[in-house]
Amino acid sequence: MVAPPDNDVLWARSLHHSHDNSPALQGVSLGVREGEILAVHGPRGCGKTTLLHCLSGQTVAEEGEVWFNSAPVHTMSALQRERLRRDRFAWIDPRPTLVPELTAWENAALPLLLRGTPHRAAKAAALEWLERLDVGACAKRRPRALLQAQRQRVAVARALAAEPTVLFADEPTAALHTADGRQVLRTLTAAARSHRITVVLATYDADVAAHADRSVALLDGRRVNSLTADEVEGRDACSLSV
Numbered sequence: 001m002v003a004p005p006d007n008d009v010l011w012a013r014s015l016h017h018s019h020d021n022s023p024a025l026q027g028v029s030l031g032v033r034e035g036e037i038l039a040v041h042g043p044r045g046c047g048k049t050t051l052l053h054c055l056s057g058q059t060v061a062e063e064g065e066v067w068f069n070s071a072p073v074h075t076m077s078a079l080q081r082e083r084l085r086r087d088r089f090a091w092i093d094p095r096p097t098l099v100p101e102l103t104a105w106e107n108a109a110l111p112l113l114l115r116g117t118p119h120r121a122a123k124a125a126a127l128e129w130l131e132r133l134d135v136g137a138c139a140k141r142r143p144r145a146l147l148q149a150q151r152q153r154v155a156v157a158r159a160l161a162a163e164p165t166v167l168f169a170d171e172p173t174a175a176l177h178t179a180d181g182r183q184v185l186r187t188l189t190a191a192a193r194s195h196r197i198t199v200v201l202a203t204y205d206a207d208v209a210a211h212a213d214r215s216v217a218l219l220d221g222r223r224v225n226s227l228t229a230d231e232v233e234g235r236d237a238c239s240l241s242v
């Protein structure tokens with residue numbers, strides 16, 4: 001095993017992974033520098049979510065290596081990977097995944113509480129980030145009483161309140177209207193830059209990818225240098241997705 005370059009917070013080498021014998025990643029390598037916002041860009045089914053799952057330790061790739069700083073994630077036990085995700089990573093799904101029984105602020109505070117942050121400090125951080133995401137007024141409401149766009153803002157607040165080393169955002173604005181999506185994305189990227197949070201942002205949308213410092217393009221589970229307009233729109237069927 002060769003350790004990753006010093007200035008990469010995340011580093012993946014030659015990742016191969018398949019779902020039901022259908023290859024989703026076919027030899028993807030990449031490095032993510034500390035503090036950068038990296039877009040993983042490509043059409044639907046090209047392997048973006050699978051790549052983020054492998055980088056964040058949710059999935060161990062069938063072949064290849066993933067390193068977080070100097071730690072080999074691919075050889076960690078399931079418990080070690082779970083701790084890594086809890087303590088150092090945050091995740092935003094395309095659609096908000098909140099705990100229905102908890103209020104908005106309790107949802108936003110949850111990762112901090114799970115890490116053992118004192119209740120008062122966790123609540124203060126959650127409320128601060130809900131305000132920044134313009135959903136401070138919803139703090140005491142449960143998810144079912146919120147609009148979808150408000151729920152997604154709570155999910156973004158939850159990810160940022162935890163001040164992770166790396167934030168994985170999988171199509172974070174997919175469920176939002178364009179103007180709403182732009183505003184959430186601006187808040188997310190500004191917060192990440194000011195707090196030196198590294199972001200790996202999966203998107204099929206070139207406008208979303210433009211918010212990143214750097215983009216890597218995926219097609220059919222492989223890195224490519226650039227995408228044509230048709231590929232970006234996902235109009236080309238992904239041959240490996242059938």
Ligand SMILES: Nc1ncnc2c1ncn2[C@@H]1O[C@H](COP(=O)(O)OP(=O)(O)OP(=O)(O)O)[C@@H](O)[C@H]1O
Binds near residue numbers: 045046048050238
């Ligand atoms: N759990 C699964 N079971 C079977 N096939 C899967 C599974 N997850 C993903 N795939 C397939 O693996 C390939 C890559 O999927 P992946 O979700 O990583 O791509 P993506 O670029 O994130 O797509 P999308 O934007 O639609 O989420 C696709 O062909 C997809 O159909």
